[in-house]
Amino acid sequence: MDGMLSQDEINALLAGMDTSGGDAGGDAPADAPAADDASAAPVGGGSIDESLLTDSEKDAIGEVANISMGSSATTLYSLVNQKVNITTPQVELANWEHVIDNYERPCVFIQIKYTVGLDGTNILILKEHDVMVITDLMMGGDGTNTEGEIGELQLSAISEAMNQMMGAAATSLSTMINQKVDISPPQATLLDMINDDPSDIAEFLTGTFVRISFKMQVGDLVDSTLMQLYPIDFAKTLKDTVITGDSGGGDSAPAPEPAPAPAPTPPPAAGPMPDAAGMPQMDPNMMAGGMPQMGMGMGMPQMGMPMQMMPQMMNMNIQPAQFQNFAGGTTIMAGGENIGIIKDVPLEVTVELGRTAKPIADILDFAPGTIIELDKVAGEPVDVLVNGKFVAKGEVVVIEESFGVRVTEIVQ
Incomplete structure (x- = not known):
């Protein structure tokens, strides 16, 4: 059996092949976990570098947000005719995972872009229940009609509310930076956040961003949290623009020169001329009238000065300020409800x-x-x-091939 291998030799060869094959196959699993770990990293997750924003920057951003949201609260009050309280904000760094973990789902994302004066984006997040309450109040309800899901009607109404609120905030910013600030119409979207890709909402949500949390109360109906999200770069630019007057890059604006000192008030023309000794003469009229001689102390009229020449402030006529009414503005109803700013909100009839x-x-x-x-x-x-509320009575009519209703009575 020359040239033939024995069984022992065959077993030895097979054992050698298994050993080499095991080594080759063992290298691949060692590399596999690294690839799996890289692909498994969640978008917007991971640790946060707190050095991206200092404590002083957080305080300044919070102050700007507080001023802006104060104007927004006043506007929301005019829309819902309920007391609105938005507390001092809390500023912190966050990512997408933190938003998901710390906020109720689903919720409404409202994206606002600055178009004039500032270049950036911010996002407001409202809970679904809060949106239902606010929109029900806007449409004449009592805020308790919160059953069902949010539809196009509610999203349209809350977009209009946010447009008015952030418009008021933009006006406050305009005053602070002394230039016009304007925003684009807000876009409202209902999201569950779990299955949503943050890059589809806004690119800055895929990394670390600034989260500003407000405690919001609307009458006795809402006691909740309102969140506002900013890109870090835009938050810093906003802080620099408002607090230091730097509109983004370059040296800060020079300090204004002090105002010139007011010109001294000329002496009264009717005063007596001093004599050779340098002392003013006494007014004989004053002496004849039985007026006592007055000294030269501060704040007292000098001898020889007629009483009608006392400082003008003694005869100032103080009246309350009068302001001219704006022409062509929105109509304010007697009940304090500003109906003009929600006329474009569709209602279901x-x-x-x-x-x-x-x-x-x-x-x-x-x-x-x-x-x-x-x-x-x-x-x-x-x-x-x-919108489910009985408002009128009517009679059924036919318009070409469609039914219609002719209103015959309005129910007060």
Whole structure:
């Protein structure tokens, strides 16, 4: 059996191949975990470098946000006709994971971009329940109609509210930096955040950003947290622009020169001329009138000065300031509700032909052709409801091939 391998030799060769194969295969698993770890890193996660923002910068950014949100609270009050309280903000660094972990889901993201005066973006985050309460109050409700999910109607209404609020904040910023600041119309989106890619919302959400938390109270209906998110660079630019007057790069604006000192008031022309000794003469009229001789102390009229020449402030006529009314402004209703700024918010109008109550057994027997008797008499006016609230009565008409309602009575 020349040239043939024995069984022992075959086993030895197989053992050598297994050993080499095991080494080659063992290298791959050692490298695999590194690749897995790199691909498993979540977007917007990881640790936060707190050195990106100093404590003094956080305080300054918080002060700017506090002033801006104060104007926004006043505007929100005019929209909902409820007391609005927004407390001092808390400024910190955060990432996408922190927002998900610390905020209720789903929630409404409202993105606002500055178009004039500043170049940047910020995002407001409101809880779903808070949005339902605010929009219900805006549309004439009592704030308790919060059932169901947020729809286009609520998103449109809260966008308009945020447009007014952030517009007021932009006006405050304009005053602080002494130049016009304007924003684009806000965009509101309902998100659950878990399955959403932050880069689809705003690119800065994929890294570390500034999170400003406010405690917001609206009457007895809302006691919640409002969050505002800024890119770090934009937050620093905003702080520099408002606090130090630096509008982004370059040296700070030079300090204004002190105002020139006011010109001294000339002496009264009617005063007596001093005699050779340098002393003013006494006014004989004063002596004749029985006036006592007065000394030369500070604040007292000099001898020889007629009483009608006393300082003018003694005869100042102080009146309350009068302001001219703005022409063409929004109409303020007697109740204090500013209806002009929400005229573009769409409302759902429903016409109700009638109602009835049926037991479950009768409802289970419903079939095509079943006749349901309503509580309205034939020819009786139908009810018109706006956003679920009864506002008017009317009669059914036909307009070409469509039904319509002619309003016959407005319900107060």
